[in-house]
Amino acid sequence: MNHASKVGVMLPPAPRGMLPQLTVKAVILGIILAIVMAAANAYLGLFTGMTVSASIPAAVISMGVLRLFRHSNIIENNIVQTGASAGEALAAGAIFTLPALILLHHWSHFHYWWVVGLTGAGGLLGVLFTIPLRRSLIVDQKLAFPEGTATAEVLKVGDHPRAGLNALALAALLGALAKLATTGLQLFPGIAVAAGYISRRAVGYVGLHISPALLGVGYIVGLNIASLVFLGGAISWFVAIPIFGAYFITTDPQLAALAATHPGAADLAREIWSTQIRYLGVGAMLVGGLWALLSLRASLFVGIKGGLEQHRAGRAALANRSETDKDIPMQWVLIAVAALVAPLFYLFQSITGALVVSLPMTGIMLVAAFLFASVGGYMAGLVGSSNNPISGITITTILFAALVLLWLMGARSTIGPAAAILIGAVVCSAAAIAGDNLQDLKAGHLIGATAWKLQIMQGVGVVSAVLVMAPILNLLLRAYGFGAPTTLHPQALPAPQASLMAAVAQGVFGAGLPWAMIGTGAGIGIAVIAFDEWLKYRKARWRAPVLAVAVGSYLPLELATPIFLGGLVAYGARRYNGRRHGLGHTEEHMRRGMLFAAGLITGEALLGIALAVPIVITHDANVVALPEAIRQGSWLGLLVIVLIAAGLARVAMRA
Structure with a gap:
């Protein structure tokens, strides 16, 4: 899931089509930022289950760097942020699905050319x-x-990018230092937790992750989405877990045996969540994905029909368009699609060894990728990438693919779950890229960039990111591990989406799923959709997208809490700016805060990747840890997160 701020007035396209665009310096800088943003978002997504848009931070960095050259222009900056955004979106497609192959024990590491082939x-x-x-x-x-409109406005007013770069750099330093203190030096715990027994088996649990990155995510998505994420967490941790512990724990032999040993309240709460309650999110996501298809069916038909009619109009219609309004010719698009389907069929054939299986896999992949890329693009246009149902449509694809493969291969198949994940990886990558790329094309349309040149740069950004994705994922896997913490990997990255997708694919092939929880989650999803439709009917300013609640319900509570705190900071800053500076200056102040928030995310994520290097080299997770005698308790971490939140608020409200 990706996020950014909204802005108001849209200006007509500027006549800039003749300015240099795909220059060497712009392409090189775009490639570098695509790699950096892909690495940062890979870590962030595996850690939090959410990703954020790289467009505006990349635009600010581009404006600062290209100003060092004698000649640069606004269109070059658009080219740079387009490449960076494609790299960030590609990372989302990879980390939401491919780690499931590790969790299924189908892979022991990320195979380079498989990662390149599938996500590329x-x-x-x-x-x-x-x-x-x-x-x-x-x-x-x-x-x-x-997000595309906001990026265009940033590019238009980017005469003085130094202030934005300073905010990014300072915040990145703070985020990196906080990550070093928790994961590296272990000066204080990374999580502050309080838990206790409400009754004999019902447990209460609250937690907060000491993470500037999560604080930044909450600020960027705003209080509306942040509060819905927290609501999903509250449903799971404050309602479902205590009820299940009090009344239903004996229905699960594993949990009943654990409860009989009288474990700590926090341990029992986490186990109930891991084995049962998080599947509420699966049900809600399935409903969200199906609802997206259902609600957009008419609009998607109009959009696809319009695109095909333009193709049939041929060269005569293209001749009447301005140079900036021309796309890559449709015949080249079709040739490229055919060229990409062939190696994917080969990959599927190599894993199944059966033509009768690999052909349907390829067909499902192609149809689902086109359909859900269209859904992702249309949703991004309506409500922004932050509400894109990427998780929902991917898990829907994997469930459908797993059911078809179950029919073709039988319940005893050992490769069926992995084959379903492979299809999901392609579809998720396509859907994630589609929404982000149309945002960048919108920005280019507003500032007068040439469409086909932006589309070429989007491809360059994808290729740049995919070439480094496998080494990044392998580094994170060896240093931290994925899924539940273990003795070998006590600070494992949760990889929430991949964990659920692995469980769904495996469950279809006989491992079993808690269908009662999935059904209950689907009911919750339907209730949220009904509530959102009521808000839509009332023309309410706040909405309730079901995917935000679903994400919160399958995240550990300690991740949802700082996201909510960041949303509160954004809301307070917006109210303060509106009263003190007037509506005309509110977005400028909020954008400054957003750059600071993006810096917090980038600094923490890149430091997390950097710390992985000595851990992998030494095979010691405590390689830079301080002696236990000088480590501090959770109080210091809480103080740090409060101070960083105060700093974020100050940046967003400063005159």
Whole structure:
């Protein structure tokens, strides 16, 4: 899931099509930022289950760097942030799915060419599938694309990027120092937890992760989304876990045996959540993915029909368009799609060894990738990438693919779950790329960039990120591990989406799923959708997208809490700015805060990757840890997160 702020007035496209665009310096800088943002978002997504948009931070960095050259222009900055954004979105597609192959024990490490083939082909399909939709969604239907509009405004007013760069750099330093203190030096615990027994087996649990990155995520998504994420966590941890512990724990032999040993309240709460309650999120996500398809069916048909009609109009229609409004020709799009499907079929054939299985896998992948890339692009245009149902549509794809493969391969198949995940990886990459890329094309449309040049740069960004994705994932796997903490990996990255997708794929092939919990989660999802429709009918400013609640319900509570805190900071800063500076200056102040928040995320994520290097080399998770005698308790971590939150608020409210 990706996020950014909204802005108001949209200006007409500027006549800038003749300015240099795909220059050497812009392409090189775009490639570098694509790699950096992909690495940072890979860590963030495995840690939190959420990713954030890289467009605005990349635009600010680009403006600062390209100003060092004698000649640079706004379109070059758009090219740079387009490449960086594609790298960030590609990381989301990879980390939401591929770690499931590790958790299924199908892979022991990330195979380089498999990662390149699956996510690279998926990402490029996402670029290609949005080309026929661009004109229909951006030019004809004039969808909002809030992140793309915000990026365009940043580029237009970017005469003085130094202040933004300073905010990014300072925040990155703070985020890195906090990560060093918790994961590296272990000066204080990374999580502050309080838990206790409400009755004999009912447990209460509260927790907060000492993470500036999560605080930054909450600020960027805003209080609306942050509060819904926390609501999902509250449903799981404050309601479902105590009720299950009090009345239903004996229905699970493993949990009943654990409860009989009278474990600590925190341990029992985590075990109940891990084995039962988090599947509420699966049900809610399935409903969210299906609802996205259902609610957008008419609009998607119009968009796809418009794209095909433009193709049939041929060269005569293209001749009447301005140079900036021309896409990559459709015949080249079709050739590229065919070229990408062939190696994917080969990969599927190599794992199944059966033509009767690999052909349906390829067909499901192709249809689902096109359909859900369209859904992702349209949703991004309506409500922004922050509400894109990427998790929901991916888990829907994996469930459907697993059921088809179960019919073809039988319940005893040992590769069925992995095959379903492979399909999901391609579809997730395509859907993640589609929404982000249409945001960048919207920004380019508003500032007068050439569409086909941006589409080429999107492909460059995908390829740049995918070439480094496997080494990054292997480094994080060896240093931290994925899934539940173990003795070998006590600070394992949760990889929430991948964990659930592995469980769903494995459950279809006989491992069993807590269907009662999934059904209950689906009921919760339906209730949230009904509530959101009521808000829509009332034309309420706040909405209730079901995927935000679903994400919160399958996240550990300690991750949802700082996200909510960051949302509160954003809300307080917006109210303060509106009263003191007036509405005209509110977005400028909020954008400054957003850059600070992005710096917190980037600094913590990159330091987490940097710390992985000595851990892997020495095979010692405590390689830079301080002696236990000078370590402090959770109080110091709570003080640090409060001070960083205060600093974020000050930056967002400073005149």
